[in-house]
Amino acid sequence: xxxxxxxxxxxxxxxxxxxxxxxxxxxxxxxxxxxxxxxxxxxxxxxxxxxxxxxxxxxxxxxxxxxxxxxxxxxxxxxxxxxxxxxxxxxxxxxxxxxxxxxxxxxxxxxxxxxxxxxxxxxxxxxxxxxxxxxxxxxxxxxxxxxxxxxxxxxxxxxxxxxxxxxxxxxxxxxxxxxxxxxxxxxxxxxxxxxxxxxxxxxxxxxxxxxxxxxxxxxxxxxxxxxxxxxxxxxxxxxxxxxxxxxxxxxxxxxxxxxxxxxxxxxxxxxxxxxxxxxxxxxxxxxxxxxxxxxxxxxxxxxxxxxxxxxxxxxxxxxxxxxxxxxxxxxxxxxxxxxxxxxxxxxxxxxxxxxxxxxxxxxxxxxxxxxxxxxxxxxxx
Amino acid sequence: xxxxxxxxxxxxxxxxxxxxxxxxxxxxxxxxxxxxxxxxxxxxxxxxxxxxxxxxxxxxxxxxxxxxxxxxxxxxxxxxxxxxxxxxxxxxxxxxxxxxxxxxxxxxxxxxxxxxxxxxxxxxxxxxxxxxxxxxxxxxxxxxxxxxxxxxxxxxxxxxxxxxxxxxxxxxxxxxxxxxxxxxxxxxxxxxxxxxxxxxxxxxxxxxxxxxxxxxxxxxxxxxxxxxxxxxxxxxxxxxxxxxxxxxxxxxxxxxxxxxxxxxxxxxxxxxxxxxxxxxxxxxxxxxxxxxxxxxxxxxxxxxxxxxxxxxxxxxxxxxxxxxxxxxxxxxxxxxxxxxxxxxxxxxxxxxxxxxxxxxxxxxxxxxxxxxxxxxxxxxxxxxxxxx
Numbered sequence: 001x002x003x004x005x006x007x008x009x010x011x012x013x014x015x016x017x018x019x020x021x022x023x024x025x026x027x028x029x030x031x032x033x034x035x036x037x038x039x040x041x042x043x044x045x046x047x048x049x050x051x052x053x054x055x056x057x058x059x060x061x062x063x064x065x066x067x068x069x070x071x072x073x074x075x076x077x078x079x080x081x082x083x084x085x086x087x088x089x090x091x092x093x094x095x096x097x098x099x100x101x102x103x104x105x106x107x108x109x110x111x112x113x114x115x116x117x118x119x120x121x122x123x124x125x126x127x128x129x130x131x132x133x134x135x136x137x138x139x140x141x142x143x144x145x146x147x148x149x150x151x152x153x154x155x156x157x158x159x160x161x162x163x164x165x166x167x168x169x170x171x172x173x174x175x176x177x178x179x180x181x182x183x184x185x186x187x188x189x190x191x192x193x194x195x196x197x198x199x200x201x202x203x204x205x206x207x208x209x210x211x212x213x214x215x216x217x218x219x220x221x222x223x224x225x226x227x228x229x230x231x232x233x234x235x236x237x238x239x240x241x242x243x244x245x246x247x248x249x250x251x252x253x254x255x256x257x258x259x260x261x262x263x264x265x266x267x268x269x270x271x272x273x274x275x276x277x278x279x280x281x282x283x284x285x286x287x288x289x290x291x292x293x294x295x296x297x298x299x300x301x302x303x304x305x306x307x308x309x310x311x312x313x314x315x316x317x318x319x320x321x322x323x324x325x326x327x328x329x330x331x332x333x334x335x336x337x338x339x340x341x342x343x344x345x346x347x348x349x350x351x352x353x354x355x356x357x358x359x360x361x362x363x364x365x366x367x368x369x370x371x372x373x374x375x376x377x378x379x380x381x
Numbered sequence: 382x383x384x385x386x387x388x389x390x391x392x393x394x395x396x397x398x399x400x401x402x403x404x405x406x407x408x409x410x411x412x413x414x415x416x417x418x419x420x421x422x423x424x425x426x427x428x429x430x431x432x433x434x435x436x437x438x439x440x441x442x443x444x445x446x447x448x449x450x451x452x453x454x455x456x457x458x459x460x461x462x463x464x465x466x467x468x469x470x471x472x473x474x475x476x477x478x479x480x481x482x483x484x485x486x487x488x489x490x491x492x493x494x495x496x497x498x499x500x501x502x503x504x505x506x507x508x509x510x511x512x513x514x515x516x517x518x519x520x521x522x523x524x525x526x527x528x529x530x531x532x533x534x535x536x537x538x539x540x541x542x543x544x545x546x547x548x549x550x551x552x553x554x555x556x557x558x559x560x561x562x563x564x565x566x567x568x569x570x571x572x573x574x575x576x577x578x579x580x581x582x583x584x585x586x587x588x589x590x591x592x593x594x595x596x597x598x599x600x601x602x603x604x605x606x607x608x609x610x611x612x613x614x615x616x617x618x619x620x621x622x623x624x625x626x627x628x629x630x631x632x633x634x635x636x637x638x639x640x641x642x643x644x645x646x647x648x649x650x651x652x653x654x655x656x657x658x659x660x661x662x663x664x665x666x667x668x669x670x671x672x673x674x675x676x677x678x679x680x681x682x683x684x685x686x687x688x689x690x691x692x693x694x695x696x697x698x699x700x701x702x703x704x705x706x707x708x709x710x711x712x713x714x715x716x717x718x719x720x721x722x723x724x725x726x727x728x729x730x731x732x733x734x735x736x737x738x739x740x741x742x743x744x745x746x747x748x749x750x751x752x753x754x755x756x757x758x759x760x761x762x763x764x765x766x767x768x769x
Contacts, residue, residue, distance in 0.1 A: 372510060372511075
């Protein structure tokens with residue numbers, strides 16, 4: 001073995017240098033941290049104090065936590081005591097659903113789907129079948145909680161939560177709403193008004209990862225997963241993640257602004273551009289009401305993994321299906337539930353935007369995707 | 382620099398090159414060399430089978446740990462790297478074929494199928510879709526340009542040569558492929574891995590068929606095709622019934638070990654008749670074969686019946702002088718005549734035809750025969766055996 005072998009190799013040339021700026025179009029996986037959230041977190045991190053301590057530093061930490069809770073409560077138009085901070089939406093969903101007989105829609109996030117005893121079908125547009133919901137609740141008296149997400153993470157399809165709540169409550173059951181993808185895209189107050197429990201995640205709305213919230217109408221709604229401390233009114237033991245909660249609050253304070261930003265016109269430009277380049281393009285959930293930031297589409301014979309790689313090489317970040325199922329190219333359960341054939345489902349790409357996305361981002365995406373599509377066409381010809 | 386001359390892939394400067402990275406030392410060094418040569422290097426690792434919960438074992442490729450190793454190498458080199466989960470394609474195109482071949486009494490080579498149906502098919506297509514100018518792999522084989530187009534040649538180090546496993550590569554695929562290690566001896570590859578600071582420098586070479594833990598092929602076949610494990614008769618070539626066996630999948634033509642039959646002369650598996658669940662055994666002299674019929678042939682050069690060539694009938698066997706007697710390019714069948722009888726020629730293995738170090742083509746061994754001439758030779762060798 002050569003000991004001076006390294007000398008035989010010149011430093012590898014940096015041939016990854018690119019002029020193009022990275023473009024982030026995967027906001028439904030996680031959104032960039034908002035400036036206000038960063039500042040609130042930095043202030044909290046630079047301070048000391050356990051929110052349970054009665055002294056000055058403790059009181060300052062408590063203040064940060066309660067300020068954030070108050071901001072969130074105003075956004076949801078509910079009493080602040082109904083908000084429990086959790087480590088994220090997965091914990092919030094788990095707290096709400098553990099041990100219950102759950103009837104969930106067929107398109108829920110895995111952290112909800114895992115608790116489902118049975119599933120409410122959706123139609124080809126991705127909207128849940130309200131008649132089936134009514135029938136299933138009538139047929140099975142053991143079902144105690146119905147879980148329907150407000151906005152689907154993969155397609156952006158908006159579920160009719162008001163109508164769902166009417167049916168669920170008419171049957172005397174409770175409604176859990178995973179509202180993670182609705183934040184910043186829909187007004188959360190009307191959802192909070194009808195849901196018995198509701199989950200939110202900070203990092204989908206410009207806050208940090210690792211913090212979320214469960215909204216409870218009463219303390220009977222859920223059994224605490226973590227016990228032994230009086231934090232969060234004994235509903236979630238453990239020292240509060242003060243900095244993350246502060247960041248969550250600061251990010252949530254800008255939700256109206258987020259909603260007022262027009263990303264739907266970017267989405268529409270994207271979809272029009274894709275269709276102009278590919279006459280065989282399919283847009284999933286197109287026929288249903290959708291939030292403005294999400295587009296889920298595919299072209300036959302253009303596997304999602306190839307699109308992901310090709311766009312990543314052009315410094316453009318998008319997603320195939322939900323982030324959890326990317327890596328393994330299993331067809332998305334959401335699309336399968338919509339009746340999409342598994343081969344087509346493997347072509348599905350999700351582009352999700354946010355308030356800072358630009359027309360230039362969309363144009364570069366269209367150009368890169370169009371070149372890939374044309375190369376594929378030429379090769380297949 | 383003299384020890385490790387920069388490679389030349391005969392591509393425009395800065396061209397995009399996809400490297401198939403298995404997580405082993407060879408493909409890792411390949412990626413490092415491609416990058417060092419100034420090409421835009423993209424590593425792709427295929428997850429080909431699910432090894433969740435399986436114990437970590439040294440000497441296999443393309444499971445979860447290997448994907449992590451490949452990623453670590455890519456990170457070290459600073460190149461883009463993607464892991465593609467192609468377990469379902471691999472199952473359909475390679476594992477099922479492997480099991481069916483064993484169940485049919487043949488001795489398959491899944492690595493050839495994997496190259497043919499996965500790596501040089503879907504992966505090569507993906508590389509083209511990504512706008513790559515070539516797909517590079519860590520195979521020990523060489524690709525040269527001759528007057529009649531692109532040619533496949535043996536790796537420089539005979540003991541490491543992997544050209545046998547590449548016989549099914551078409552000219553169109555070969556045009557797009559690059560084998561940067563073809564001129565390299567193995568110890569130099571490890572030396573390069575260490576010099577590049579790659580964590581896999583000391584990783585053992587892959588030995589087994591990647592998806593068969595501990596080399597227990599029969600267990601896998603029994604699991605996936607339980608009906609293939611039917612007991613049957615062991616019959617001597619002279620017609621005597623000698624006993625019974627638990628299933629033909631446990632046997633390979635040419636094998637001696639594992640035949641628990643009392644008798645004067647050592648017995649070898651001469652043929653497997655899966656349809657009749659029969660294992661045919663005989664003396665060593667009965668193993669000799671000098672005619673080989675192959676199917677699904679792939680020719681990289683037009684076969685010429687008048688030309689002396691060499692064939693390899695197993696990956697680990699030295700080549701044998703032969704001639705291509707007939708080659709039907711439409712059906713893909715071809716007939717090979719060996720200059721001398723060869724023992725243990727197993728249907729399902731590959732017969733690869735060489736002119737010197739150049740691969741002319743090859744195919745799957747369908748059946749084997751003995752000509753009258755070889756029977757004489759067999760008789761002679763039996764006499765020799767009797768004397769010793």
